[in-house]
Amino acid sequence: MTAPEAAALLDEIRRGVECLLFVSPSPLSVREMALALEAEETLVERAVRELVARDPALSGLMVREVAGGFQMSTRPEYAAAVARFVGKRAQKLSRAALECLAIIAYNQPCTLPEVDAIRGVDSSGVAKSLLEKGLIRELGRKDAPGRPVLYGTTEEFLVYFGLRSLDDLPDQAALERLVSERAESLMEGAGEVSVEEARRMVEEVFPPDAPQPGGPARTDSGEPLQPC
């Protein structure tokens, strides 16, 4: 095949890919598109990547890589116009729902009691609505007392948050760095509880200007109480 012929073929495939992405309600994998177009996967991959990288000035639509495939959507610049036309979108997820999803995404398969333990609150109501929205699904049951249901995130979860895969989320190490950096920036000069700090803690409970019923606090041996 000559170079111009190869270029023409790629153009042809790219237009076909565009058609498939236009009609598909969910992200399409390169393989699915290659099957429909009866074309080589490598060429389809190249064609779809060209679409992803296409000059934004050329179209109000764009192609994004999401959930292990590709999806066509409107460009964010036109969100206001589209919203006026199609009306309100579904409610945003609650913070509780996002926390629950975050924990499940990192620990799947995991049970609700495990989620509750991390959040410090009951998550069953939240989990139910996440199940209904198709953002999590049951993966079976844990071999533990009560045989609790194991949950994991779905492909819809990736689509909803525009993630290519779970690897798009920061890994555990990166997360821990994020949190500890934040903690350390606040920790400057901290160490043992200083005497002053301890005194302040005590004074908060027993204000110095308030009458002290039994005089200064003393230990059993009669030594003055050491602030700790």
Add this chain to the structure above:
Amino acid sequence: MTGRRRGGAARERQDVVPHMAIDLRQESSTGFQVRLQQFEGPLDLLLHLIREQELDIYDIPIARVTDQYLLYLQRMEQLDLDVAGEFLVMAATLIELKSRLLLPRPPAPAVEEGPDPRAELVQRLLEYEKYREVASLLRDQEETCRLLYSRTVEVDPEELPPVPSAAVTTADLLAALKRVLERASAEKAPAAVIPRRRITLRLKMGEILRRLRESGGRLLFHDLFSPERTRTEVVMAFLALLELLRQRRVDAAQERCLGEIVIFQTAGEAAEVAAL
């Protein structure tokens, strides 16, 4: 919450719990504010108190945080908000920590002191904070994606490719049941009064097996319910089907996405029938 309201709360508290009033004085001097926002739980509230005042999470001034925490719970009660049990458990934990830290230490500091009693709480807070970070990251992603509209097509089920695995999940069965129930309620009940019939699971199971035999061992899920009129009958038939599936006397398969679910006799059941 306005400053005026906070002042009002301070006066009220002064009559009841003296040391709470002192906390409120400190509040104005340190710039600490209790905003009555909704917290997701005790850990969320604690983290908020710690981060907002830029306290060192590895060295939490427990006494101060405990008082602020309790203050928050009292405000919640003043506003007749339900204080969930989890918040109270945390309050108890904090008070316990506070009392342990206020106890005099053994005179000889050389003796092994054991782990900091706060360590476990700190660990939980850090673990929770990690996921709170992810949650806010997901929130950003959500905001971005909400600006993008993708096609949402009404798909013709006939056009869908075959299901990769013909296995039917409980969810599929439930969805199918929902469709049948919708149909059952859509069909008008006859005007005549019909005496209530007694329907048992055993009867329904027998009926399903009989109808399977009559139709050559295969039945559409849909047809299983066609003569049913009342919700009770539909529900009993569904339960009977589930029981038969559990006992492996029938099997279910779906040939395409959103397609009809087919119920058929298992080989074992067919053999049993033949033997009779």
